[in-house]
Amino acid sequence: MTMELPEILRCPSPSRWLELCLTDLDTLLLDHAHCEKKAASTVLTFSFRAAEHELAGVLSRLAREELSHFEMVLRELERRGQRFRPLEPSAYAGRLAALTRRRPLPEAMVDSFVVAALIEARSCERLGLLANAVDDPELVGLYQSLHAAEERHHTLMLELGARFGPIDDALGRLGEAEAKLITAGEPWVRMHA
Ligand SMILES: [Fe+2]
Ligand SMILES: [Fe+2]
Numbered sequence: 001m002t003m004e005l006p007e008i009l010r011c012p013s014p015s016r017w018l019e020l021c022l023t024d025l026d027t028l029l030l031d032h033a034h035c036e037k038k039a040a041s042t043v044l045t046f047s048f049r050a051a052e053h054e055l056a057g058v059l060s061r062l063a064r065e066e067l068s069h070f071e072m073v074l075r076e077l078e079r080r081g082q083r084f085r086p087l088e089p090s091a092y093a094g095r096l097a098a099l100t101r102r103r104p105l106p107e108a109m110v111d112s113f114v115v116a117a118l119i120e121a122r123s124c125e126r127l128g129l130l131a132n133a134v135d136d137p138e139l140v141g142l143y144q145s146l147h148a149a150e151e152r153h154h155t156l157m158l159e160l161g162a163r164f165g166p167i168d169d170a171l172g173r174l175g176e177a178e179a180k181l182i183t184a185g186e187p188w189v190r191m192h193a
Contacts, residue, residue, distance in 0.1 A: 010179035113161025
């Protein structure tokens with residue numbers, strides 16, 4: 001599978017992230033299941049904060065798609081004899097969310113959609129790296145299909161954000177912060193460590 005770094009990301013993932021994840025794919029899948037469920041929940045939050053007719057359908061479909069990803073990862077956990085259970089998340093998404101403007105609403109929505117786009121883009125990069133690195137054909141198939149979905153999602157998030165105002169400044173500021181978090185890394189097996 002050939003892959004390019006999504007354009008909005010300022011740096012590739014350090015190789016130590018992939019090396020660490022390959023030592024514990026079960027924990028990675030468990031964290032991944034939580035991430036997909038969180039993605040669905042975040043999209044629904046957007047539809048409460050900006051309850052506009054034009055967004056309602058697209059956000060509803062997106063939330064359902066993320067829930068279907070959650071179920072796909074759950075099935076893979078089950079196939080591997082693992083159970084879904086609580087797991088402490090990495091700090092990455094919370095640190096990015098803390099940098100978003102809270103008001104006025106248009107600026108808040110621009111920042112929130114830009115952060116969502118960055119997270120989707122990072123997921124896209126990492127799912128591609130995993131698809132190329134794991135041996136199990138079922139897992140390769142799962143990572144490939146989710147990689148394609150997150151590739152679509154990060155451009156969709158940018159389009160939705162741009163409906164609320166110019167996104168270039170937010171993309172610069174938050175993209176830089178994202179690259180710093182990824183370069184620093186976190187010392188545990190997580191999708192976004
Ligand atoms: Fe997803
Ligand atoms: Fe997604």
